[in-house]
Amino acid sequence: MRRWLIAGLVVLFTACTTAAPSPGASASGSKVGGTVTFAAITDPETLDLHQTSNPVASTIFGYIYEPLVYQDLDNSYKGLLAESWTVSPDNKTITFTLRKGITFTDGSPFNAAAVKFTYERLQRVGAKSPIFETFKSVAKMDAPNDSTFVLSLTEPYAPIFHDLATSYAGILSPSTVQAAGDKIDRAAVGTGEYKLKDWQTGQLVTLERNDKFDHAPAFYKNRGAPFIQQVRYKVIPDPATQLAALEAGEVDALGLQAKDVAKYGADKRFAIYDSFTYGLTYLGFDAARPPFNDAKLRTALSRAVNKDEIVQTVFGGTLAKIACCPIAPSIQGYDEKLKQYELKYDVAAAKSGLDAIGYKAGADGMRTKPDGTAFKPVLYTTTSSDHTKISTLIQAQFKAVGVDLQVKQLESAALLAATPKAEHDLYLNGYSWNEPDMFSLFLSCDRVKTSNRVLFCDQTLEAMIKAGRTELDQTKRMQIYFDAQKYTMQQAPWQPLYMPVSKTAVVARIADLRQGQAGGLLWHDAYVK
Amino acid sequence: MLAIPVLLGVSVGVFLMIAFIPGDPATALAGDTASPDAIARIRVELGLDQPLPVQYLRFLERLAHGSLGTSIRTHRDVTVEILDRLPYTLELAFAAVLISTTLGVSLGVIAAVNRGRTPDLVTMGIAMVGLSVPTFFLALIGIVVFSLRLHWLPVTGAATLGSLVLPAVSLSLHSAAVKARITRSSMLEILGQDYLRTARAKGLRERAVIWRHALKNALIPVSTIVGLQFGSLLGGAFIIETIFGWPGVGLLSVQAIFNRDFPVIQGTVLLVAVAYLVTNLLVDLLYAWLDPRIRYA
Numbered sequence: 060m061r062r063w064l065i066a067g068l069v070v071l072f073t074a075c076t077t078a079a080p081s082p083g084a085s086a087s088g089s090k091v092g093g094t095v096t097f098a099a100i101t102d103p104e105t106l107d108l109h110q111t112s113n114p115v116a117s118t119i120f121g122y123i124y125e126p127l128v129y130q131d132l133d134n135s136y137k138g139l140l141a142e143s144w145t146v147s148p149d150n151k152t153i154t155f156t157l158r159k160g161i162t163f164t165d166g167s168p169f170n171a172a173a174v175k176f177t178y179e180r181l182q183r184v185g186a187k188s189p190i191f192e193t194f195k196s197v198a199k200m201d202a203p204n205d206s207t208f209v210l211s212l213t214e215p216y217a218p219i220f221h222d223l224a225t226s227y228a229g230i231l232s233p234s235t236v237q238a239a240g241d242k243i244d245r246a247a248v249g250t251g252e253y254k255l256k257d258w259q260t261g262q263l264v265t266l267e268r269n270d271k272f273d274h275a276p277a278f279y280k281n282r283g284a285p286f287i288q289q290v291r292y293k294v295i296p297d298p299a300t301q302l303a304a305l306e307a308g309e310v311d312a313l314g315l316q317a318k319d320v321a322k323y324g325a326d327k328r329f330a331i332y333d334s335f336t337y338g339l340t341y342l343g344f345d346a347a348r349p350p351f352n353d354a355k356l357r358t359a360l361s362r363a364v365n366k367d368e369i370v371q372t373v374f375g376g377t378l379a380k381i382a383c384c385p386i387a388p389s390i391q392g393y394d395e396k397l398k399q400y401e402l403k404y405d406v407a408a409a410k411s412g413l414d415a416i417g418y419k420a421g422a423d424g425m426r427t428k429p430d431g432t433a434f435k436p437v438l439y440t441t442t443s444s445d446h447t448k449i450s451t452l453i454q455a456q457f458k459a460v461g462v463d464l465q466v467k468q469l470e471s472a473a474l475l476a477a478t479p480k481a482e483h484d485l486y487l488n489g490y491s492w493n494e495p496d497m498f499s500l501f502l503s504c505d506r507v508k509t510s511n512r513v514l515f516c517d518q519t520l521e522a523m524i525k526a527g528r529t530e531l532d533q534t535k536r537m538q539i540y541f542d543a544q545k546y547t548m549q550q551a552p553w554q555p556l557y558m559p560v561s562k563t564a565v566v567a568r569i570a571d572l573r574q575g576q577a578g579g580l581l582w583h584d585a586y587v588k
Numbered sequence: 589m590l591a592i593p594v595l596l597g598v599s600v601g602v603f604l605m606i607a608f609i610p611g612d613p614a615t616a617l618a619g620d621t622a623s624p625d626a627i628a629r630i631r632v633e634l635g636l637d638q639p640l641p642v643q644y645l646r647f648l649e650r651l652a653h654g655s656l657g658t659s660i661r662t663h664r665d666v667t668v669e670i671l672d673r674l675p676y677t678l679e680l681a682f683a684a685v686l687i688s689t690t691l692g693v694s695l696g697v698i699a700a701v702n703r704g705r706t707p708d709l710v711t712m713g714i715a716m717v718g719l720s721v722p723t724f725f726l727a728l729i730g731i732v733v734f735s736l737r738l739h740w741l742p743v744t745g746a747a748t749l750g751s752l753v754l755p756a757v758s759l760s761l762h763s764a765a766v767k768a769r770i771t772r773s774s775m776l777e778i779l780g781q782d783y784l785r786t787a788r789a790k791g792l793r794e795r796a797v798i799w800r801h802a803l804k805n806a807l808i809p810v811s812t813i814v815g816l817q818f819g820s821l822l823g824g825a826f827i828i829e830t831i832f833g834w835p836g837v838g839l840l841s842v843q844a845i846f847n848r849d850f851p852v853i854q855g856t857v858l859l860v861a862v863a864y865l866v867t868n869l870l871v872d873l874l875y876a877w878l879d880p881r882i883r884y885a
Contacts (some may be wrong), residue, residue, distance in 0.1 A: 110621075112621075181593050186629040187630060189619060191622075192623050237836070242663060262745060262833070263745070295744050295833040299831075300744055303743045307742070309745070311741065442772075469610075471616070471846065472611035472615065475608075475616065475620065476610075476611035476612065477610065506624075509618075509622055510621050
């Protein structure tokens with residue numbers, strides 16, 4: 060009796076389960092239509108672009124809001140909501156001419172007043188925004204008429220275009236913001252290619268095509284509204300489940316892990332697309348206190364690191380590319396000629412370097428400090444599975460030169476709080492910043508209490524950082540960063556390890572998807588077959 | 589009622605615990621690239637620059653006005669955040685309790701009635717597996733078999749009744765095993781008792797003897813477990829929710845802890861405390877119904 064009941068229930072549930080999303084409406088040759096579903100590791104929490112740095116949120120509001128400029132495939136900056144601009148001779152004033160005839164999806168007009176309103180709000184409430192610091196160097200802003208916006212800086216600031224091109228610099232509709240009483244966590248209205256259609260908290264965010272959109276960046280073939288009708292982000296917190304969802308057709312595209320690349324590469328249901336990332340993972344040395352305030356110790360131990368083994372073992376040789384230098388290959392400022400200064404893997408050199416500064420091996424093969432006390436440096440890193448594997452490899456590599464490395468893994472909030480206190484000796488993590496001025500964030504003196512997690516403060520480098528930040532001549536600027544990188548590689552607060560490479564599996568029914576230079580896939584041209 | 593002091597005690601306890609966890613909401617919120625100035629500003633915005641007792645008093649003040657505060661991350665009322673997820677947690681909790689109780693009790697009765705024979709060994713074997721295999725492992729197997737191979741059930745989400753099956757079943761197996769064993773030992777104790785012999789002598793069918801007379805008394809220890817299980821599930825089932833993307837209170841609480849979102853942490857802990865208090869009350873009432881000898885003044 061019970062058996063029939065169970066069978067009946069199973070049949071009932073089968074009938075109730077939803078079928079896979081219906082394919083794109085490619086009726087009569089139109090490319091418009093269809094739904095593409097992505098996986099998101101967390102709920103976006105808020106779509107207020109001034110009050111978050113959550114990457115899921117910024118991906119989603121990147122569809123809704125548009126900034127004034129965008130970065131082209133050759134790394135130069137072009138106008139998006141701005142048509143063009145001029146820079147004053149003293150490099151402190153930028154006058155933007157804005158595009159005309161654009162409206163927000165709430166019907167109100169896009170104009171200079173909206174730009175001024177947006178950036179003033181950022182200055183007021185944007186402490187959590189990654190570009191909050193940018194607007195500290197803004198002396199004043201003017202909107203003399205609807206299509207002119209003037210930005211006056213306290214001093215020349217070369218990274219301004221990078222900051223203005225991020226999704227965090229998107230322009231708000233003043234009427235929506237005012238109507239929402241300045242609470243725009245869920246009221247997201249912009250000029251972008253998609254509008255927010257629905258948000259089931261913790262489950263699904265649905266975006267709908269903005270059919271009035273008409274000014275996509277020039278590197279797209281389709282300059283108008285996107286073809287894909289709906290974009291959805293499904294919240295799936297577990298990576299294994301995300302993969303199962305891809306298999307089951309509940310998700311249409313997913314970044315792959317090394318172990319799955321071969322399998323999905325051969326699978327006819329999917330196409331694999333590569334893209335670089337704007338980031339770099341490094342092994343850092345806490346330069347604030349003994350023992351790693353000694354550059355000779357840092358350089359000696361740097362030579363014990365076998366980057367090739369890390370890339371092969373953890374990333375299958377495919378999902379990472381060895382990095383020589385502090386600036387990743389995908390970022391402006393990278394220069395092949397710097398490779399000669401890389402502290403390459405050389406066990407003999409590491410050993411002799413350690414011997415030379417008094418770190419001699421004892422009877423058990425493990426080295427002690429020059430004063431004879433035990434040398435057990437501690438590495439702090441995140442709890443991610445990649446970092447777990449990498450730190451295990453580094454532990455073994457250090458053991459091979461007689462150094463007993465301890466590893467401590469902390470969850471994100473605890474790690475962010477621990478590093479400013481210089482509790483750690485080594486630090487394994489990555490940065491993601493598409494501008495050579497990343498030096499200001501990660502290696503400068505005034506960030507020693509926060510984002511400079513190796514607490515490296517050096518006046519020579521500091522002068523170069525300041526010069527690079529205020530130099531607007533491209534050639535001169537790149538020379539400054541060449542010198543800065545060379546100096547940094549010689550001082551070795553970082554041993555750069557690898558630049559992550561992304562491989563995304565996308566269902567075969569998506570056509571015309573191209574790989575961008577870096578930073579992602581060009582979805583704007585794609586359509587559902 | 590003791591409830592109020594207990595809840596107050598819990599809220600103070602949570603408040604103090606949060607104060608001692610490394611990392612504060614300001615650094616967590618500010619992200620990796622923030623400047624010292626930005627972090628300081630956020631701290632002031634959140635009122636974290638105030639001394640602890642002041643912060644706690646502010647919390648009590650809000651509570652007195654019926655508000656659990658605002659989430660630091662989403663800027664929505666904590667009450668709204670919890671209420672958005674509570675229906676899903678309730679659904680999962682009810683389903684898991686129902687499945688585990690039905691399954692566990694049935695298996696336990698079969699085992700007890702057939703003591704020493706094959707059905708007993710088989711059912712207790714199943715119970716052993718249910719107790720030993722980790723929940724997440726069963727969940728992943730469930731996904732592979734029922735979603736990917738058979739395509740009977742969806743992998744993620746909470747959209748349909750079908751999406752409830754795998755999470756609820758995965759969640760219930762361990763508890764079903766516990767209930768099966770307890771039911772079995774409880775039933776064995778009772779089956780030898782005189783009043784059942786009397787019932788049989790009166791001509792009652794064996795089925796009625798077991799399911800109506802014996803089981804009712806055997807359920808008393810089981811109901812304690814049901815109460816505990818239900819109370820704990822109301823706090824969410826984090827692992828299952830993570831694996832299946834089930835939008836319940838569990839994910840909310842754990843995410844809040846990682847984010848150091850204090851108002852949400854306090855809200856969810858209070859919710860769990862209230863849930864336990866309420867379910868324990870219900871279990872006490874259930875006792876009275878099951879065993880007429882138990883009466884409350």
